[in-house]
Amino acid sequence: MRTLFQFNGGVHPAEHKQESSTQDIACAPLPTQLIVPLQQHIGQRAKPLVQVGDSVLKGQMIGQADGATSCAVHAPTSGRVSAIGEAPVPHPSGLPDLCITITPDGAEQWVERTPLDYQSMSPTEVRKHLRDFGLAGLGGAVFPSHVKLNLGKLAKVPTLILNGAECEPWITCDDRLMRERTADIVAGAKIMQHLLNADEVLIGIEDNKPQAIAAMRAACADARFEVIAVPTLYPSGGAKQLTKILTGKEPPSGGRSSDIGVQIFNVATAYSVARAVLHGEPLISRIVTVTGNVDQPRNYEVLLGTPVKELVALASPRNDTQGYIMGGPMMGFTLPSDAVPVTKASNCLIASSPKLFPPPPPALPCIRCTQCAQACPVNLQPQDLYWFSRGREFGKAQEYNLFDCIECGCCDYVCPSHIPLVQYYRFAKGEIWAREREKQQADLARERHEFRLQRIEREKKERADKLAAKTQGSKAPSANAEADPKKAAIQAAIERAKLKRAGVMPQNVENLPVETLKEIKEIEARRAQLKQAMEKQPDTPNS
Ligand code: SF4
Ligand code: SF4
Missing domain, CATH: 1.20.58 (Methane Monooxygenase Hydroxylase; Chain G, domain 1)
Incomplete structure (x- = not known):
């Protein structure tokens, strides 16, 4: 029996899981258009590979990873690229971003899907494929998976944790995934274990999901992965908090879990790794919980790029719905509009109403009660x-x-x-x-x-x-010549040659410096002039 550890604080908000967790996952129909943002992950935005008017196949790469922390995006269905430009995206800033809009042709025609024999490939090759398959963390953080699966200089990461805690109220997409698609989650965990050279795989699930725990335990018996029920307490699904609960270890302030020999992935990420590696399917869909102020809350498998408006319509929002929260009520944010698309980060859409989420009372001054410090898990x-x-x-x-x-x-x-x-x-x-x-x-x-x-x-x-x-x-060429011994030697040779031509050959001429040679030459010249002048003189009587 594994010893569990406790993190500081935590709270028990109303769970609201029952509403959407009772029905199995439904497949959302093909929407009228798919708006695919090129930035659906942490890091550099993908580079577009298509132009308006291009025909694309389902699963075709339409945006290429750009840089080390980036990953690709793909056409969620076959059709035609109808627009490339800024469009509203689900972000708290409300700012638009670059998106590729595809009008579906209804044929759902796939690109060729080739499974990978990952065990015969180098880890670098497998990671490159994961980047090109668009793999990013599906727990909400959307960090590119190939980066987290890179050992760097380490020989191994001893502990791989799969996070199935799903501690936020209202969200049940991981619960349903663990109940219904267990085999691929386990297969994905094996691939991750291989890449990290991990000794052990721990799967943490909050104890308010007994069916998911049972299903995962049954599937993991052969793999010898440990499925651990952890006490239901928000935020036990935080990466640092789950690591603390399962291992007792805590990364240092500002550090990463790999610093303490642990790497942690969401169960849905493990599932999508298996779909990519074993089935050749890039990340083009995800499970989304649609709940809150709707008549038919449920989990849907949704193509990325599906407009929120078309998805939530399936759950029949009530008339007093005033907006949508993406993520849970604790850490999520209100969408700027329902025109934004579903992305890799969209785990849950909660229809909000004044009755369900009444506005908070006006803030009062801090009374220094320290209740906040007692609740803080960090x-x-x-x-x-x-x-x-x-x-x-x-x-x-x-x-x-x-x-x-x-x-x-x-x-x-x-x-x-x-x-x-x-x-x-x-x-x-x-x-x-x-x-x-x-x-x-x-x-x-x-x-x-x-x-x-x-x-x-x-x-x-x-x-x-x-x-x-x-x-x-x-x-001053001579000065230059003096400064440069080579030039001085050449100059001296020239002067000697001139003296030879003039028939003047003093002793040791070979060793005389250039200046002396020049003086000799001038003296000889003056002597020659004097001789000439004397020869021109008339004869004198006394000669
Ligand atoms: S909970 Fe914290 S912030 Fe709020 S009143 Fe108490 S001390 Fe102040
Ligand atoms: S300070 Fe931050 S980490 Fe601590 S309870 Fe508040 S929000 Fe959570």
């Missing part, structure tokens, strides 16, 4: 972070480990003063990132300016040196 001091964020003391907020905050919302949930604490932390993080970006840009501009000044100075000096050399050369 051992932070939320009330201090609040004061620093509110007072724009961002340096102090960083000193108090603001960036360790996972924005779980436990502090908000327990605060008797109804202070929207997480909003303050997001604001502070955003400001710090913006300042960091500005600083980096200013540093870059300063470096460019300094480099330009150095270049101008260097070119000026080079020009001055060239001019000085030229002037010196024309004024």
